[in-house]
Amino acid sequence: xxxxxxxxxxxxxxxxxxxxxxxxxxxxxxxxxxxxxxxxxxxxxxxxxxxxxxxxxxxxxxxxxxxxxxxxxxxxxxxxxxxxxxxxxxxxxxxxxxxxxxxxxxxxxxxxxxxxxxxxxxxxxxxxxxxxxxxxxxxxxxxxxxxxxxxxxxxxxxxxxxxxxxxxxxxxxxxxxxxxxxxxxxxxxxxxxxxxxxxxxxxxxxxxxxxxxxxxxxxxxxxxxxxxxxxxxxxxxxxxxxxxxxxxxxxxxxxxxxxxxxxxxxxxxxxxxxxxxxxxxxxxxxxxxxxxxxxxxxxxxxxxxxxxxxxxxxxxxxxxxxxxxxxxxxxxxxxxxxxxxxxxxxxxxxxxxxxxxxxxxxxxxxxxxxxxxxxxxxxxxxxxxxxxxxxxxxxxxxxxxxxxxxxxxxxxxxxxxxxxxxxxxxxxxxxxxxxxxxxxxxxxxxxxxxxxxxxxxxxxxxxxxxxxxxxxxxxxxxxxxxxxxxxxxxxxxxxxxxxxxxxxxxxxxxxxxxxx
Amino acid sequence: xxxxxxxxxxxxxxxxxxxxxxxxxxxxxxxxxxxxxxxxxxxxxxxxxxxxxxxxxxxxxxxxxxxxxxxxxxxxxxxxxxxxxxxxxxxxxxxxxxxxxxxxxxxxxxxxxxxxxxxxxxxxxxxxxxxxxxxxxxxxxxxxxxxxxxxxxxxxxxxxxxxxxxxxxxxxxxxxxxxxxxxxxxxxxxxxxxxxxxxxxxxxxxxxxxxxxxxxxxxxxxxxxxxxxxxxxxxxxxxxxxxxxxxxxxxxxxxxxxxxxxxxxxxxxxxxxxxxxxxxxxxxxxxxxxxxxxxxxxxxxxxxxxxxxxxxxxxxxxxxxxxxxxxxxxxxxxxxxxxxxxxxxxxxxxxxxxxxxxxxxxxxxxxxxxxxxxxxxxxxx
Numbered sequence: 103x104x105x106x107x108x109x110x111x112x113x114x115x116x117x118x119x120x121x122x123x124x125x126x127x128x129x130x131x132x133x134x135x136x137x138x139x140x141x142x143x144x145x146x147x148x149x150x151x152x153x154x155x156x157x158x159x160x161x162x163x164x165x166x167x168x169x170x171x172x173x174x175x176x177x178x179x180x181x182x183x184x185x186x187x188x189x190x191x192x193x194x195x196x197x198x199x200x201x202x203x204x205x206x207x208x209x210x211x212x213x214x215x216x217x218x219x220x221x222x223x224x225x226x227x228x229x230x231x232x233x234x235x236x237x238x239x240x241x242x243x244x245x246x247x248x249x250x251x252x253x254x255x256x257x258x259x260x261x262x263x264x265x266x267x268x269x270x271x272x273x274x275x276x277x278x279x280x281x282x283x284x285x286x287x288x289x290x291x292x293x294x295x296x297x298x299x300x301x302x303x304x305x306x307x308x309x310x311x312x313x314x315x316x317x318x319x320x321x322x323x324x325x326x327x328x329x330x331x332x333x334x335x336x337x338x339x340x341x342x343x344x345x346x347x348x349x350x351x352x353x354x355x356x357x358x359x360x361x362x363x364x365x366x367x368x369x370x371x372x373x374x375x376x377x378x379x380x381x382x383x384x385x386x387x388x389x390x391x392x393x394x395x396x397x398x399x400x401x402x403x404x405x406x407x408x409x410x411x412x413x414x415x416x417x418x419x420x421x422x423x424x425x426x427x428x429x430x431x432x433x434x435x436x437x438x439x440x441x442x443x444x445x446x447x448x449x450x451x452x453x454x455x456x457x458x459x460x461x462x463x464x465x466x467x468x469x470x471x472x473x474x475x476x477x478x479x480x481x482x483x484x485x486x487x488x489x490x491x492x493x494x495x496x497x498x499x500x501x502x503x504x505x506x507x508x509x510x511x512x513x514x515x516x517x518x519x520x521x522x523x524x525x526x527x528x529x530x531x532x533x534x535x536x537x538x539x540x541x542x543x544x545x546x547x548x549x550x551x552x553x554x555x556x557x558x559x560x561x562x563x564x565x566x567x568x569x570x571x572x573x574x575x576x577x578x579x580x581x582x583x584x585x586x587x588x589x590x591x592x593x594x595x596x597x598x599x600x601x602x603x604x605x606x607x608x609x610x611x612x613x614x615x616x617x618x
Numbered sequence: 619x620x621x622x623x624x625x626x627x628x629x630x631x632x633x634x635x636x637x638x639x640x641x642x643x644x645x646x647x648x649x650x651x652x653x654x655x656x657x658x659x660x661x662x663x664x665x666x667x668x669x670x671x672x673x674x675x676x677x678x679x680x681x682x683x684x685x686x687x688x689x690x691x692x693x694x695x696x697x698x699x700x701x702x703x704x705x706x707x708x709x710x711x712x713x714x715x716x717x718x719x720x721x722x723x724x725x726x727x728x729x730x731x732x733x734x735x736x737x738x739x740x741x742x743x744x745x746x747x748x749x750x751x752x753x754x755x756x757x758x759x760x761x762x763x764x765x766x767x768x769x770x771x772x773x774x775x776x777x778x779x780x781x782x783x784x785x786x787x788x789x790x791x792x793x794x795x796x797x798x799x800x801x802x803x804x805x806x807x808x809x810x811x812x813x814x815x816x817x818x819x820x821x822x823x824x825x826x827x828x829x830x831x832x833x834x835x836x837x838x839x840x841x842x843x844x845x846x847x848x849x850x851x852x853x854x855x856x857x858x859x860x861x862x863x864x865x866x867x868x869x870x871x872x873x874x875x876x877x878x879x880x881x882x883x884x885x886x887x888x889x890x891x892x893x894x895x896x897x898x899x900x901x902x903x904x905x906x907x908x909x910x911x912x913x914x915x916x917x918x919x920x921x922x923x924x925x926x927x928x929x930x931x932x933x934x935x936x937x938x939x940x941x942x943x944x945x946x947x948x949x950x951x952x953x954x955x956x957x958x959x960x961x962x963x964x965x966x967x968x969x970x971x972x973x974x975x976x977x978x979x980x981x982x983x984x985x986x987x988x989x990x991x992x993x994x995x996x997x998x999x
Contacts, residue, residue, distance in 0.1 A: 152787060153779040159855045160925060226924040233852045239829065240812040240854060243954045244752075246925065328830020334813055335828060369695070371705040399815060399850075400826045401807075401833035404737045408730060415722045419715055426714045429682060432689045436701035439690075447690070451683065458675035465725065467732040468668045470824045471653055474815060474850040539650035540819045542850045545858030547777060549789045551648055 106608055115210070118202035119608065120187045121505075123209050127184030128498070130212060132574070134176030135491075137220070139567055141169040146529075146563040149556050154547055162546035163231035164223065170234025171252075174352065175259045176216050178490045182355040183208075183266045185497050186294050188505065190270060192599040192606065193288045195279025195615045200272035208265035215258035222248035233544060235345070238326035238337040242318045249319065253312045260305040267301035270294055279598070281617030285376065288597055290358030292379050296386045297354045300347045303390070308344040311337065335400050342393035350389045352486060353453075354382060356493035357424060360446045363500050364428055366595040367443035368435025374427040381420035381427075388417050398469045407466050414464035418457065425454050440592075441515030445496035448523050449488050456484030459534065474544075477537025483530045495522075495573065502580055503587035507605030510580040514572060521569035528562025654819050657841050657866075661822035663732050671725060678721075739834045742804030746795065750807070750814030750827035750849070751957065753856035753913060757795045760806075764879040767962065768793045769909050770859045774917060777859075789846040792909070794863035798872035799839050807833040811954065812854060818847035818864055826851055839866040854955075856913050890965045890989045896973070899986060903974025906967045910959065911975075919979030926955070930979035939976075939985065943995045946972055960996065965989040 107113045107122065117123060144165045148156045157165070187205065191198055199205045222229040227246035230236065241249060274295045278287070287295075314337075317323040324330020326337045357378075365372045372378065394402060394410040402410075428450050437443070459481040463469050472478060495518075503509050532555035537543075541552045548556065587604040598617070602610045655665045693699045747758040751767070758765040771792045775781040784790070797803050807816055807827040817824040821837045839845075847862040867875070894902075908917060914926040921928035929935050934942050946968060949958035959968065969989045976983040 152783060154777055155779065159858065160922065163852070163855065163857075228925065231854075237813055237852070240852065244812055244854060328828075334830070368693075368701065370701040370703065373705050374711055375706065377706075377711045399824050400828065401831070404733060407733060407737075411729065411733075412726060415726060416719075418722060419718050422718045423711065423715060425682060429686045429689070430710070431705075433685060433693065434699075434702040434704075435689065435693050436695045436699050437690060437693055438695045447686075450686070454679065454682065458679065461675060462668065462671050465667060465671055465729045467664050467729055467736055468671065470736070471664055471668065471819060471822055473824055474817075535649075535651040538653045540654070540847070542817070542848050542858075544852045545848075547788060547858050550783060550785070550787050551650055554649060 116206070118198070118206050120191050120199045120202070120205065121606065121608065123199075123205050124184045124187030124189075125505075126209055127180045127187060130209075131177050131179075131181035131184060134172050134180070134216065136570065138169050138172035138177055139570065141165045141172065143563060143567055145169065146560040148546055149548070150560040151557070152548055152550055152553050157546070159546045160228060160231060163233075163544070164229040166544055167230045167233055167236075168219070168223070171219065171230075172216070173486075174234065174348070175256075176212075178352045178486070178494070179263060180212060181494045182294075182297070182352070182490075183263075185290075185355065185359070185494065185501075186266075186270055189501065189599060190273055190291055190294060191277070192602065192610055193291050193597055194274065194277065194282050195598050195611045195617065196273060196277035197609060197611050199269050200277055201269045204265050205269055208262045208269065211258050212262050215255045215262065218251050218258075219255040222246075222251050225251070235341060236315075237341075238315065238318070238334050242315050242326055245319070250316065253316050256312045257309055260309045263301050264305050267298035267305075270298040271302075274298075279611070279614040279617050285379070286617065288358070289361035289372070289375070289378055289382075290355065293354040293356075293358035293361075293382050296382050297351050300351050300354070300386055300389065304344045304347045304351075307340060308348075311340040311344065314340070335397070338397050338400060339394065342396045343390075345396065346393040347386075347389040349482075349485075350385060352490045354386065356449065356453075356489050357382060359493045359497040359500075360428065360449050362595075362597065363442045363446040363496055364431050364450075366500075366592050367440060367446075368432050368437050369593060370431060370435040371596070372427070373430040374423075377423055378427055381423045384420040385417060388413060388420070392417065395464060395466075395469070398466050399473050411464060411466040415461065418461050418464075421457055425450060425457070438593075440499075441510070441512060441519055442496045442500035444516065444519045444523075445492045445499065448519070449492045449496065452484055452488030452492070452526070456481055456486075456489065459484065472537065474542055475537035476533045476541045476543055479543050480530050480533035480537055483533070487526055487530065492522075498577065500592075501599070502577065503591045504599060504602075504604050504606055506581050506584075507587055507603075508580045508584035509587050509591075510576050510584070514576045514579075518569055518572040518576060521572060522566060525562050525564075525566030525569055529559050529566055530562075532556075532559045532562075656820040656822050657839055657843065657845065658821055658837050659840075660732070660736055660837070661820060663735070664822045667728055667732055670728065674721060674725065736835075739804055739836045741802065742836060743801040744798070744803045745806060746797070746803060747806045747808070748795075748816055748827065750809035750811075750816065750853065750860075751962070752811050752854050752955070753849070753860040755795075755814075755816070755860065755862060756810075756962070759876065762876060762880060763883045764876060765883075766793050766879075768795060768863070770861060772859075774912075786846065788859065789848070789861045789863070791861055791863045794844065794865040796865045796867060796872060796875050797839065798869045799842050799866045800869070802836055802838050804834060804836045807835070811957065813851050814849050814853045814860070815851035816847070816862055817850040818845050818862055820845040820847075821864065824850055839864075842866050842868060859913075886964050886966065890993060892966075893988055893990075894966075894969070894986075896977075896986045899970045899973040899988075900977060902966070903970035903972070904978070906963065906971040907974050907978075910963065911971065914955065919975075929975050930981065932981075935975045935981050936983060939987070940995070942972055942976065943987075943992070947992070947995060948999075965992040965996075968992045 225248040229248055230252045232241040314325040318325055324332040326332050326334050361372055392414045395414040463472055499515055536552045536555045541548055589604050590600050653665055653668050655662055745760040747760055749756040754767050754769045756767050768791045771790045772788050776783045807825050809827040809829040814827040816827055823835045823837050825833045825835045843866055845864045849860045915921050915929045919929040934945055947960035950956035966989045969987045969992050972987045976985055
């Protein structure tokens with residue numbers, strides 16, 4: 103029994119193997135991605151035409167809230183943890199994660215957290231309906247009773263993330279193969295190391311803010327109620343102190359994935375490795391001092407407004423460095439365009455567009471016009487969908503042959519890419535227009551001049567949703583069988599993961615590899 | 619620059635299949651793709667700033683994507699291109715750190731200037747206090763008796779798709795906030811329940827209205843006209859249904875409007891003494907109910923199970939009158955969503971709506987509440 107997996111369900115329940123746990127994280131996150139996606143489709147279906155057709159405003163608000171929470175905490179974060187579980191030990195030449203039992207625990211509490219969150223949909227008064235940012239006092243004094251369950255599920259998700267982060271840090275700092283110095287680590291490992299520190303720094307802040315809500319709701323405190331001497335704006339400061347680093351938690355590992363894929367398919371080493379590391383660290387540092395740019399309209403003093411505007415604009419510098427490095431890596435390479443490369447290139451282009459609108463939003467006076475409109479919705483979907491989702495997808499296509507030993511179907515992969523790419527742009531690009539033209543976000547019905555672009559966006563959303571079914575089919579088919587992959591899989595990829603057989607054996611690097 | 623931008627998108631727009639279900643909205647309004655220039659100096663400066671950054675981003679995008687697409691076109695394996703092996707250059711890294719920083723400094727200068735201008739709320743000619751309620755706005759003209767609520771006036775039947783939608787669907791109110799042109803108007807913002815945000819794009823004013831705190835902003839409108847906006851901060855169920863309508867008029871017209879409003883406020887106070895008959899109260903009450911109560915308790919009085927209690931057959935509406943008066947006038951101590959309507963509605967309106975609730979939806983209590991009853995109830999406290 104010592105060397106292979108157990109059989110049946112107990113394999114998955116008791117496993118401490120990083121590959122098994124990685125797979126479970128990835129499948130779980132895909133399930134959540136579909137669930138959150140269905141909620142997005144309810145939203146887009148309702149917004150297809152002006153007037154209320156399919157759902158009532160109460161339910162619409164529950165959909166926007168649950169869509170955001172599920173995508174952030176259920177789809178994107180667990181997917182990155184899944185990739186980290188699979189790849190980090192193999193990339194640094196370690197036999198497994200440093201804390202394998204905790205690894206099992208941090209995965210298995212997640213399904214319970216999300217079962218509890220989803221169950222609020224069936225409770226009296228409905229699910230949380232105050233947006234994924236849950237601003238007080240809408241989320242305290244005026245919230246449905248199910249809010250308590252929401253708070254508890256956030257606590258569990260936070261515990262899971264913190265344990266995952268501790269595990270990743272312990273693994274990277276202690277279990278690298280001899281010769282694998284920090285500045286030789288693949289960028290995916292570097293970006294995850296920095297992300298893990300961000301998680302440990304901010305998840306307790308999130309736990310703190312929901313606990314303050316719990317106290318306000320049940321135990322008579324007034325943290326966020328002016329009537330009791332508290333301050334509703336305090337909620338926003340604490341929330342965004344978590345929330346802004348959180349958005350980088352969802353993008354830094356993506357930088358690592360793309361930095362692995364582009365050199366492989368450009369057949370040229372990554373340009374500016376060390377500047378990539380420093381840029382990632384700078385972005386992580388800046389993420390702690392820009393939070394109030396989400397709150398430009400709350401009435402801060404002008405000094406605060408200016409500080410947060412300048413600090414936010416500064417983020418463009420290290421982010422720019424990264425984009426320039428990727429483009430220079432491609433420049434004078436010898437490129438081919440397999441599915442992972444297509445997703446990686448789309449990542450660079452669309453993430454940059456999201457970065458541009460982010461720069462516009464950083465300008466406080468202009469933000470007074472953009473704030474809480476569909477322009478913001480367009481912005482963060484441009485950074486998160488091509489940023490997080492496309493990079494995860496690229497990573498899955500890139501490493502799937504290593505995981506399964508089989509090549510995925512390239513034609514189907516390209517079909518998936520083009521459907522997703524077109525669907526994404528048709529959905530989210532028009533949102534810039536309606537936002538600038540004056541459409542607020544989080545409304546179930548809208549004035550007539552916004553009708554045409556909303557209709558287009560809704561069509562795009564269903565196209566994007568359909569594309570994911572192609573992805574699912576392609577992955578399942580590859581897991582079941584297909585053309586055998588070589589050990590190297592691609593032309594000449596860099597990294598220890600390509601030195602082990604395909605599929606990667608259940609245990610890899612039981613003796614550490616030699617790193618030059 | 620603006621013209622080119624708009625023309626580009628107009629072209630894009632017209633190349634899409636024509637869709638004419640909402641033909642009422644025509645021309646520039648429809649397919650609107652850009653921020654409004656607005657009708658104040660600040661809104662124009664904001665627009666210029668927005669376009670400046672936009673074009674800077676376009677320029678950077680052209681360079682970066684240009685290099686990228688050139689590489690993707692020329693440097694392909696299928697064309698037999700052999701990869702170079704260069705992989706670092708400190709000089710290049712320094713260049714593309716320093717140049718963007720300089721561009722950012724250039725952007726920050728006009729942005730800072732505009733921000734100082736926006737924050738200069740001193741020396742106003744007129745102060746208007748704006749209070750956000752779930753889901754309506756209250757306007758108090760400070761230093762006068764004039765104070766009123768502004769509710770969505772789009773009929774429910776349009777929202778529910780039973781009637782065709784009007785031109786200003788969801789952007790129309792029963793009472794717009796009337797202001798003079800050419801004067802510096804200071805707005806003070808607060809809220810009664812949750813956080814709202816008052817936004818009129820053409821004035822470039824968006825500010826959060828926060829319960830327990832007061833924010834301020836100012837504007838000086840240059841042209842008479844009607845300017846429409848919406849609540850911008852999620853504030854619960856009817857967040858999408860609390861528009862803002864500002865009517866800017868010449869000073870004389872504004873003065874006339876103000877004195878007329880003050881006179882009608884005085885007349886309303888006199889009406890408190892009057893005794894109404896049941897039918898009058900019931901008819902008035904239905905209007906008050908639909909404007910103030912129906913959003914939660916629903917037009918048919920059935921409420922929303924689990925969230926908003928029904929009026930039809932409710933213990934309060936069919937129970938002792940004092941409890942009914944208490945919950946409407948003072949709100950519910952258990953549930954903050956049931957606001958205190960005592961300070962919001964006139965005695966006449968309160969009497970009418972309570973009469974209506976006790977007799978509509980099959981409640982049939984048969985009793986009539988007079989304005990003076992409300993006054994007595996309030997005085998007892």
